[in-house]
Amino acid sequence: MKVCFVQKQMFPYFGVMAISGQLKKHGLETDIVIDVCEKDTISALKKAKPDLIAFSVLSSEHGWLRQLSAELKRQMPAIPIAVGGVHSILYPEEILTLSGVDYVCCGEGESSFAELVDCIAQKKSAAGIPGIFYKEGGNLMMQDVAPITQELDSFFEDRHLYYGKYPELGNLALKVFMSSRGCPFLCSFCANSYIMQIFKGRGKYIRRKSPQHFVEEIKRVVAEYPTTSLFFADDLFAMDVRWLETFNPLYKKEVNLPYICTARVDVITERHVRFLSESGCHAVSFGVETGNESLRREILKKNISNKRIFEGVGIIKKAGIKVQTSNMFCLPDETVDDAVSTIDLNIAIGTNYMFTTVFLPFPKTALAQYCMDKGLLKKDYSFDDMPNSFIQDSVLSLDNKEVLLNIHKVAHLCVRFPRTKPFLIYIAKKVKCKQLFLLFWLFGTFIRFREERQLSLWKTTCYLWEYRRGL
Template identity: 35%
Template sequence: MACPASFGRGHEKTNQTANVTPKVSKISLIQAFIAIFRKGKLPCGLPRDKRLFNSALSLEQTMKCLFVYKTASLDITDPMGIMCLIANVKKHGHQSDLFLTNLEKDLFKSVKEYQPDVIGFSVTSGSENYYLELIRRLRKHVKFISIMGGPHPTFFPEIIEKDEVDIICRGEGDEALVELLDRLQEGKEYSDIRNLWVKKDGQVVKNPMRPLIQDLDSLPFPDRASFLKYYAYAHSSVKHFLSSRGCPYDCAYCFNHMLKKLYRDEAGPGQYCRLRSVENVIREVEDVKNNYPLKIVYFHDDLFIMNKTWLKEFSAAYKARVGLPMICYVRANLVNEEVVQCLKEANCITIAMGVESGNEEIRKTVLKRNMTNEQIVNAARLFHKYGISIMTQNMVGLPQETIENAYETIQVNTEIKPAYAWVSIFQPYPRTELHRFCIEKGYLDPTHKQHASYQVESPINTGMTKREFENLHKFFALSIESPLVRKLSRSLIRWPNNIVFNVIYRFFKGYTHIVRLKMSSGEIGFLGYLWDLLGYKVRRHLGKTY
């Protein structure tokens, strides 16, 4: 469940299979009950309790797998990994749904009414304590098997030692989750499922990774029907898609290099970067266009332009059969005029492109991004030539970075002239190369607890330098817009952190995402989503969610 993405058939077919009740033999039922009463355990070895007993009693029914997820920001961004898992679960005859903690009117009531057998949680580093507490609260209302997936359990699997966690899934969860549900339904042993670490007899069974799914076309289209109960998602005209999995590069701050190593060491050879066929991608976009409000197609691939042959075929097909404005992510050293022409043919209106640091030495030696400022600026000129808006991606508070280095990043962005310069405060994610580097060089305490947001604190800096980086984050984009703001920011970043700086930052970011970049719909869906989020704190105070 670490950034999984599932592809294949449309959601109508998936919904039809969701109500199919597969037959279970009497033998499997008898085996399950014998296992419970003779050993006090299910075949997997987990201690007997009501939630597992209930799972055995419902073996003649399809399993219910619920996902509970907290959205990260005001952006109405589809959680693609969860959507893909739900689609694949339904395709294989089980029931599945998604509840958003921020938007569900009464989360605990909804979960109790749904009566899930399994609840899945997609966890990023920094959010693990939130989900551990959420599990504790959910178990006051309903019994279930908890499974954590996502980047944090993949690279920090020790989280399974927590009492709240029954199972973790490392890597892609499409096949492992379905296998788990199948075995639960049949009352079979499931402690040996690859990709899963499972508690058994007071120990943790640590299974190796399974090979990556090579044929992405064999997977169903992501499930969007689960979002129709949320007004904002149902009405948002910006929809998200994935045409590939994996990234060919090994940036030191990113999880991809670690995930590649994990699969190589445990699963053996296999293609890490995989593409769906152009036909399969186009059919999904057509399906969404025919069934949902869709004005802008937003591809969330790590790198949309990594295969130029595929890109050419896609551009021609997309222009002929879809034609809607689209958004994607690119990398400057792969950009040439032919690539930009292909994107323009496909009606690409915005691209996101990483700068990360304007200091070439830091970018090359610390971040392991082997490209020059000249390459980045030249790529930007090509996008401007063809009328495609640019969002740059940047970081401040990097190891070995000074405030003056950060202003170098602002200067490079000034030359690029982006519609918006997106910026994060560097977070050394566990087990990445840069995380190890920060510990070895004394930038980071090994016991440091990751913050859930990359917009709040600089964990590797202290004192006034820490304050300056955290405040520069708020003025970064505006400093590129205005030389006056850039000049004033040198004094303002030394002020104490305050809510005014944060409001200015969020207002400008929201404006550019809606008006300039078209990355958010800005329609009534967004306003409805904002209204729901304003009520989130009230519902949380009333004990109806967490």
């Protein structure tokens, strides 16, 4: 039995790696096809000769899923198609109604998906498998959500699935890992607040690998693939100070590579930062989101003051660690002055690497409803209206929308080179040329990638050349 995973974007998905690792433990064969890396995705899938095609999809890719799954069903009608990922947890019914989709995995699929593969191999119904929604006689059969995977030390993620098929991923000098699943906070712009409710009462939501297992996982990758630095991309890596206390000496002894990690600026303490610094952390990433405190607190439900951001950054910088921030533009109710204040706040706190996106509301969420009530979104807003990326455009009907988008494109350059800010903001307000501001964004992204990931000019160029396909 062979399962071929399909995704659009060019980076390893943790859910896919985890499930592939579990399937291989059961003696099954897995493969991967990345849409942006293939000249013809359908031909690549035909060449793979799978017994099951398994999509992993982001919500912004719903249109891509609909079109590709329908065409696959037309050209490969005997091959069942399943869909998983965060999108399938949030919108299982919307996915299952698609003509090309046979199964939806709603929940963490380490156990349920292996059961589904076994049922398909034996030509049995998926009835009774928690988290597997399916079609039967033209009806949508909705079952209970899949159980939460409690023991993250029970498997290793299958990175060879990606690195063996697409060596350019394995050759990237920076490798990404996750030590935990789940986040305790309920920011309105994040899927976590909705997933937490779906999983309520189904087991411990915030789970973590043991420091020993996590370090062993890193060692296995570093021993086989070229690696000069790491990114720990947990929702909140610097969360449990006791876990860090155990991780610190073990990582320093066994791995000892520089890394970037995630944190929340109102939670981090001097003790957290001391352990991070001692183990080789060179940058901490956290969300600023916007320079406007009211927008951050009232609209985004992220209850962090600007004062607390300054205090947290002070703790981080005192230890000699750099700062990466996440920021959004084109927020509901955002003005041009608000957008500029986001840049000003980042300059004031000494942000080293400013990551920016364009705000994108997801259908049937409280934020999408807020935008519709304010007349910023059309009443029948759906997945068909969502752009393919969080970079290029906004779906909201905003005053000065073009100026806000221009400010987004020049934001990192303003922060990295503060003396350029007056000029860049001036032309952002006065000049109408999307191509020009896309070039500004590409230049700023090139600088940020090279510096935060500690890459050479050549490796940065190669990475961004591939990354462009997903824009």
